[in-house]
Amino acid sequence: MRKKSKYNVAVVGVGAVGIEMLRVLKQRNFPVGDLKVLARSERDITVDGQVYHVNQISAEAFEGIDIALFAGTEGEKGAAVTYAPEAVKRGAVVIDNGADFRMDADVPLVVPEVNPKDVKKCKSRGIIANPNCSTIQMVVALAPIHKLLKIKRVIVSTFQAASGAGSKAVDELYSQTRSALEGQPAKPEALPQRIAFNVFPHIGSFGEYDFTSEEWKMVKETRKIMHDEKISISATTVRVPVKTGHSESIYVETRRPVDIDAVKKVLSQSSGIKVVDDPKTCVYPLPVDVEGKDEVFVGRIRKDPFNEKGLWLWVVADNLRKGAATNAVQIAELLAKRPSL
Numbered sequence: 001m002r003k004k005s006k007y008n009v010a011v012v013g014v015g016a017v018g019i020e021m022l023r024v025l026k027q028r029n030f031p032v033g034d035l036k037v038l039a040r041s042e043r044d045i046t047v048d049g050q051v052y053h054v055n056q057i058s059a060e061a062f063e064g065i066d067i068a069l070f071a072g073t074e075g076e077k078g079a080a081v082t083y084a085p086e087a088v089k090r091g092a093v094v095i096d097n098g099a100d101f102r103m104d105a106d107v108p109l110v111v112p113e114v115n116p117k118d119v120k121k122c123k124s125r126g127i128i129a130n131p132n133c134s135t136i137q138m139v140v141a142l143a144p145i146h147k148l149l150k151i152k153r154v155i156v157s158t159f160q161a162a163s164g165a166g167s168k169a170v171d172e173l174y175s176q177t178r179s180a181l182e183g184q185p186a187k188p189e190a191l192p193q194r195i196a197f198n199v200f201p202h203i204g205s206f207g208e209y210d211f212t213s214e215e216w217k218m219v220k221e222t223r224k225i226m227h228d229e230k231i232s233i234s235a236t237t238v239r240v241p242v243k244t245g246h247s248e249s250i251y252v253e254t255r256r257p258v259d260i261d262a263v264k265k266v267l268s269q270s271s272g273i274k275v276v277d278d279p280k281t282c283v284y285p286l287p288v289d290v291e292g293k294d295e296v297f298v299g300r301i302r303k304d305p306f307n308e309k310g311l312w313l314w315v316v317a318d319n320l321r322k323g324a325a326t327n328a329v330q331i332a333e334l335l336a337k338r339p340s341l
């Protein structure tokens with residue numbers, strides 16, 4: 001990609017993430033030249049009062065595009081497997097939100113606060129992957145602690161919002177809540193269990209050692225982003241009846257003893273993090289407070305009283321913003337700064 005004053009951008013998918021992508025491009029004043037919005041069918045959509053024309057996706061639609069931001073669904077029927085190579089063939093760099101390419105050796109997996117230099121590894125394939133939403137917010141919080149104390153082990157439980165499973169899951173949260181309040185049965189369709197007035201430890205499909213695919217993503221992606229295959233990570237991922245904003249309870253075991261004041265200091269000085277931590281006045285991060293925000297919010301920072309090398313964190317972020325659209329646009333900003341790519 002050549003350095004330009006403006007870049008022709010394609011946004012693929014106008015679901016929960018794609019819509020947020022359109023907002024973030026505008027709010028961060030990304031230097032967009034021509035903007036193409038692509039999905040499965042042609043129509044007009046309105047986002048924050050602005051009408052966008054959506055074109056039906058085709059290989060030719062990527063002609064002249066510099067940066068293609070993919071937020072379509074995953075797998076053979078999704079957009080990225082078929083159209084990411086077509087976009088690259090026509091000279092675009094692809095930034096993909098799905099899981100199709102994340103673990104490929106020649107595709108960098110990038111969180112700009114953690115491994116910005118990995119962007120340049122996209123040269124051979126032309127694709128950069130955005131990590132999973134629950135991984136992104138966790139690595140933003142872990143990276144400064146890893147630098148300070150070297151992390152040995154992480155045990156994390158997530159509390160993930162309905163929008164993490166796309167716009168149909170949000171519709172299901174609303175419709176089931178209404179049905180449940182009216183005493184009607186709530187039938188799961190977009191999600192594997194009833195979401196209204198319920199929580200369930202099932203995100204993705206069950207696999208190796210009875211962990212889910214979402215749980216394995218948190219293990220494998222974290223190691224790839226942090227360039228450390230030795231960190232032991234165990235996750236339990238749970239869906240909760242929240243619209244947007246994933247929360248995570250994270251236990252960290254370090255190689256050096258924990259100085260909790262030093263941890264609080266390094267977190268509060270790290271880019272992309274806001275420390276919200278005054279439990280005596282009931283102040284800690286909440287999903288309802290982070291919706292629409294770009295930072296990762298960290299609170300309940302405390303030492304394990306029974307292990308001098310252990311600490312706990314409560315980490316909350318907007319899964320559609322930092323967990324997806326904002327991270328992708330930040331990657332596009334890195335590309336725009338590096339004319340050699």
Ligand SMILES: NC(=O)c1ccc[n+]([C@@H]2O[C@H](COP(=O)([O-])OP(=O)(O)OC[C@H]3O[C@@H](n4cnc5c(N)ncnc54)[C@H](OP(=O)(O)O)[C@@H]3O)[C@@H](O)[C@H]2O)c1
Pocket residue numbers: 012013014015016017018038039040041057070071072073074077078079097098099131132133163164165166167168319320323324
């Ligand atoms: N939701 C999150 O918090 C989150 C976070 C991180 C990553 N992600 C990933 O981001 C991607 C998008 O997620 P989402 O939550 O926005 O999903 P979503 O709400 O279900 O929206 C999916 C969008 O993709 C489009 N699409 C699907 N297949 C397509 C194809 N073959 N060609 C063109 N467009 C296609 C759909 O088009 P139509 O509208 O025309 O049907 C729809 O607009 C997924 O890969 C997801 O895993 C999501």
